[in-house]
Each structure stands twice: as structure tokens, then as C-alpha cells.
Amino acid sequence: MSPESTGQNEHNLTAYRRGFRTWRGNRPFWAGLFTMLGGMPIAYFPYADLQLGNMTLAMSTTAGAGSLIIGVLLITLGLTMWFHSIVRVFAGVAAILLALISLPVANIGGFLIGFLFALVGGALSVSWAPGEPKADEETPQDASDPLPTAGRHPENMPAESVLHGATVPQQQVGDHDAASGHDGGTHRAG
Template identity: 60%
Template sequence: MSAESTGLRARIRYGRLTFRHWRWGRPFWAGLLTIVAGVPIAYFPYANLTLGQLTVRMATTAGSDSLIIGVLLGVLGLTMWFQSSVRIFSGVAAILLSLVSLVKSNFGGFLVGFLCALIGGALAVAWTPGTPAADEPGEKAERPDGVPDAGGDGFEPVPGLSDAPAVPAQAGDPYAQPEPVPAGAVADDETTEKNGRHRAG
């Protein structure tokens, strides 16, 4: 396998993942069905059906209405994709246009466009953006061995050692500067040996 084919596969895979994330963030199928619904609604009134030597023209007096309904459904489908914040308005408008197309556009593009627009509008109204699941307060995290962690700094207590601090507590302010000792004098906390006896300060 050459390096070029590996790079091409990596680019295709990256494109698929990018499209998948884009699709998950919006009502994709609702917009697609709404766009597809506009095609038969706008096309059939202007099409000619040829059966052998017989040509059947399906144009009606409401051909302009069918074109407007088809274009509006296409615009609403694109709105669902790129402006998902107005998806409810777009879905309701698609449902109303699908109902109007039953009367104005050859039974809604021979029911194909009507059904696609109706389902697409319903999907747009029902779609809600997903939110990532958050941990509830007080929930204990699990360690790799499956035992829930009680919290803290992650260190286990060593048996036989007390919880007392390792450094003895200092009296007073620990950040205070020590008092200077005059030359030749002995500090109170020093221990001196005088006359064979120890004097503690």
C-alpha cells in the first residue's frame, strides 16, 4: 500500500468524521426531507409525460403556485440545516406548505412531496439539540480497579501512622523574624552546659 493511498484514506475518513459531527448538531434528516419534498412539487406541474406517441402535459393553472411552494420548501430545508435555532418555525411552515400543496400542486406532487414535507416538518419540530451528560453532585468517581474513590488527594493512608502532622506546630507566627541575640549572650532556647548541669530555656 502506497503512502498516497494511505493519505487519501485518512482525508476521506477525516471528511466523514467532520460531516458526522456537523450532521449531529442540526436536524439533518428533517432538512433533507424538506428539500426533497420541494422537487416533485415544483417539477410535476411543468413536466410532460410521454406514453408512446401520446404526450400528457401535467401543467395546471396553479403552476406558479407549485413553483413557489417548491422553492419555499427548499429554503426551509436549508434553514433547518444552517439556522437550527428557528427549526420550530421552519417545521411548522413546512407542514403548512405541505397541506397547501395538496390543493395547489397536483395533490402535493402526487403525494410524494406532501409526505416528505409533512415528515420533515414534524422531525424539525421534534428535534432538540443534545447536551453532554454531567456528573451529579456527590457522585463518586471510580478508580481503574472499579472501587469508588472517596475523594481527597488520591493517596491511601499508610497503616501504623497517625494522622498527626509530621512537623510540630510552631508557637506564634511562623513567618515572624527571630529576635536578634546580643553578642556574647546565649539564646533562651539554647541548651548550655554549666557546672555539669544542663539548663533548658
């Protein structure tokens, strides 16, 4: 390609990364990730065997099925936060409740690792709010006018102001304002 070419010079990885960044920005991504990371140790530890030299330490408990259910539900809630973010508040509250239930049921919440991840993920999901779409830019203000016209009192504005493309003449400072009962800002002692 020549330097003058207008062809696409981006690498596919860069385009994929930009697309992923856009996808991630439209949903509670980190909340879902933390919730899924919290569900994994809660579901895994009751079925794991720890090898210490020649000794095998089995961590399976009578609540192994409960731990598996809590872990799978947390992973499902994390995926729900990603792919159906409209129910993010429900998913966050459910993740917090499941994290709290995992303390007595699932080996102290997956040895506190799963509990903390699920608790943080649920809190992030409840607190996440979608961003505001960018509004269309209004007509630019005159460069010599440092203050916008919307917040200023009409008496302090120039003789003519622009209002949505149409010029509107302002009152002259001595004209009588019938609606307010005073004339142009001067007070008369009477």
C-alpha cells in the same frame, strides 16, 4: 513511513466523512433533507411533460406558479434547517403547513410524494433537539462502594465521606442530633 511514525495515516475521505458526521449531528439533517426532497416534486410536476408513446401528457395547471412557490419555499426551509437550526421549530411548522397547502394547490401535493416527504421533514424538524454536551467527569467513586454517595442517607454512609476533595467526618451513631430531636436512630418509648 515507518510503523513507529506518529504521522497522520488517515485518508482524506475518512477525515471528510468524520467532519460531515459531526456537522450532521449538530443540526436536524434528516429533517432538512426530507423537506427539500418534498419540495422538488411539488415544484417540478406542474411544469413537466410526460411522454406515453407518441402522446404527450402535460401536467401543467393554472396553479403552476403556486406550486413553484411552495416547492421553492420547502427547499429554502430545508436549507434553513441545515444552516440555521435555531429556527428549526418555525421551519418545521412552516413545512407542515406548506405540505398541507400543497394538496389542493400543487397536483395533490406532487402526487402525494412531495406532500409525504415535506410532512415527515417538518415533523422531524419540530421534534429534533440538540444533544447535551458531555459534562466533565466527577471524581470516581471508591471501587468497593457500589452505591454513589449522593443518593444515600448520611446515617448509612461510612464514617468519613469524600465531598469535593475534602474529608468530612460523619456523626457517630449515638450522638444526639439537636436539629431533628432524636438521637442516632434509636427510639425510646416514653
